[in-house]
Amino acid sequence: MQKIKKGDTVQVIAGNDLGLQGEVMEVKKGWDASRRGQPARRNINKDRVVVSGVRIVKKHQRPVSQTQTQTGIIEFEAPIHISNVMLVCPACGEPTRVGFEIVDGKKYRLCKRCGETIDK
Numbered sequence: 001m002q003k004i005k006k007g008d009t010v011q012v013i014a015g016n017d018l019g020l021q022g023e024v025m026e027v028k029k030g031w032d033a034s035r036r037g038q039p040a041r042r043n044i045n046k047d048r049v050v051v052s053g054v055r056i057v058k059k060h061q062r063p064v065s066q067t068q069t070q071t072g073i074i075e076f077e078a079p080i081h082i083s084n085v086m087l088v089c090p091a092c093g094e095p096t097r098v099g100f101e102i103v104d105g106k107k108y109r110l111c112k113r114c115g116e117t118i119d120k
Helices: none
Strands: 009-012 021-028 048-051 056-061 072-077 085-087 098-103 106-111
Touching: 009 048
Parallel strands: none
Antiparallel strands: 009 021, 009 085, 021 048, 056 072, 098 106
């Protein structure tokens, strides 16, 4: 089970956007490509999240074909490494570490600060 999921509110704890909060729009898991018959492996150094309103970058996009809709200077949220964000507990409203709890065979995320379950 992941500590941070799509739809969670997170706070940036490192980088230029330190202290900003936003909702997770996408979680990207890092994978290394398979080579010579070996299976693809998970690389935790490449795990990233896209947070709304955080790390907004500009991209200069030129028109390539008739089907491309956006051209010119485009602003969008770039991915940020998952270790640079911390989950904000919905119960206490503070950034917190995440623990896990098993109740009736189901695994729930747990706020380490107030002890409330994050998943309802």
